[in-house]
Amino acid sequence: MKPDLASFHIQGKEVSGLLSQLAEGRLVHASLITGEKGTGKRTLAKLIASALLCSSGGDRPCGICRDCILAEQGEHPDVTVIRQGVPLAPDGKKDRTTIPVDDIREMIRICGSHTLEGKARVVLLFDAERMTAQAQNSLLKTLEEPPENTYIILVTGHPEALLTTVISRCRPIRLKAWPDEYVLNVLAEEGIRGKRAEERVEEAHGSIGRALELASDEEYWKTRAEVNSLFFRPAGTGRSDILRVSNSWKERKAEAGTLLNILETSLDRMAHCRYRGKGSSEEAGLPDNWKRFSEKAGPEDFTGLINAVSDARKQLESNVNFQAVLEQLLFVFMGEGNKW
Numbered sequence: 001m002k003p004d005l006a007s008f009h010i011q012g013k014e015v016s017g018l019l020s021q022l023a024e025g026r027l028v029h030a031s032l033i034t035g036e037k038g039t040g041k042r043t044l045a046k047l048i049a050s051a052l053l054c055s056s057g058g059d060r061p062c063g064i065c066r067d068c069i070l071a072e073q074g075e076h077p078d079v080t081v082i083r084q085g086v087p088l089a090p091d092g093k094k095d096r097t098t099i100p101v102d103d104i105r106e107m108i109r110i111c112g113s114h115t116l117e118g119k120a121r122v123v124l125l126f127d128a129e130r131m132t133a134q135a136q137n138s139l140l141k142t143l144e145e146p147p148e149n150t151y152i153i154l155v156t157g158h159p160e161a162l163l164t165t166v167i168s169r170c171r172p173i174r175l176k177a178w179p180d181e182y183v184l185n186v187l188a189e190e191g192i193r194g195k196r197a198e199e200r201v202e203e204a205h206g207s208i209g210r211a212l213e214l215a216s217d218e219e220y221w222k223t224r225a226e227v228n229s230l231f232f233r234p235a236g237t238g239r240s241d242i243l244r245v246s247n248s249w250k251e252r253k254a255e256a257g258t259l260l261n262i263l264e265t266s267l268d269r270m271a272h273c274r275y276r277g278k279g280s281s282e283e284a285g286l287p288d289n290w291k292r293f294s295e296k297a298g299p300e301d302f303t304g305l306i307n308a309v310s311d312a313r314k315q316l317e318s319n320v321n322f323q324a325v326l327e328q329l330l331f332v333f334m335g336e337g338n339k340w
């Protein structure tokens with residue numbers, strides 16, 4: 001699936017405003033695209049670059065002319081791409097976790113030279129939050145008074161890491177989670193349909209990138225089925241069952257984060273089903289007691305489990321033994337499951 005600029009209209013007024021300015025040739029010179037992971041920040045930035053450089057003369061970007069293709073690949077001679085770990089300055093080190101001032105200085109130097117193709121110069125500054133404070137400060141003047149026909153597009157999922165002086169000089173564009181129907185369409189175009197698509201969309205929380213990632217991540221779905229069958233056990237589960245389970249998982253500490261995320265998503269889905277009548281508990285393949293739970297449990301029952309998951313997360317962060325945390329969590333779930 002190749003997203004186009006028009007599909008970004010769904011994002012609302014802010015983005016639509018930007019798109020019409022772009023179409024009318026009066027785009028502001030500095031933009032800051034923010035949003036959660038997978039909301040299309042980089043895609044939008046590259047599409048804007050294509051639109052500025054496209055040579056089709058018609059609806060821009062056409063997506064098929066040489067300028068569009070090169071811009072999309074970040075290979076256009078008039079597009080300068082800055083990102084963490086890919087030094088722009090000739091003598092830059094590759095293993096840096098920050099974007100150093102040298103890269104910004106080099107970018108400013110490039111912007112001061114003539115464009116090669118003459119239409120416009122576009123700077124795509126990905127991972128903008130990785131700029132050092134010195135790098136950010138060195139960017140201020142260019143953001144304020146960029147050379148003619150130069151467009152600087154900052155992209156970050158963490159705008160809080162930027163200096164307010166940088167933020168205030170850019171036009172802000174916040175990308176939101178995409179509507180489920182839209183993400184479903186994207187998956188359908190990839191040949192993923194039906195229940196398989198619906199599950200992935202539910203799990204992706206409006207992130208197209210995450211939905212696509214999940215579509216190809218069979219390992220995750222195996223783990224999800226496994227975790228759900230371990231925690232949502234049939235009534236009558238005893239202590240010895242729990243100890244056996246925790247024992248079989250003790251070497252899998254690396255998967256602790258995934259495990260807790262899966263439990264949260266499952267509880268979320270059950271709560272949805274219980275209180276908004278959305279979806280059906282049967283689909284989750286739950287044993288009878290947990291089906292009854294998801295049909296009849298009160299808010300306090302849900303809260304008890306959700307709190308247990310977040311306590312487990314905190315304990316793991318403070319390095320409490322994984323197996324101990326897991327056992328405690330399994331006991332809480334067993335206690336709840338045996339009530340229904």
Ligand SMILES: [Zn+2]
Nearest residue numbers: 054062065068
């Ligand atoms: Zn084009």
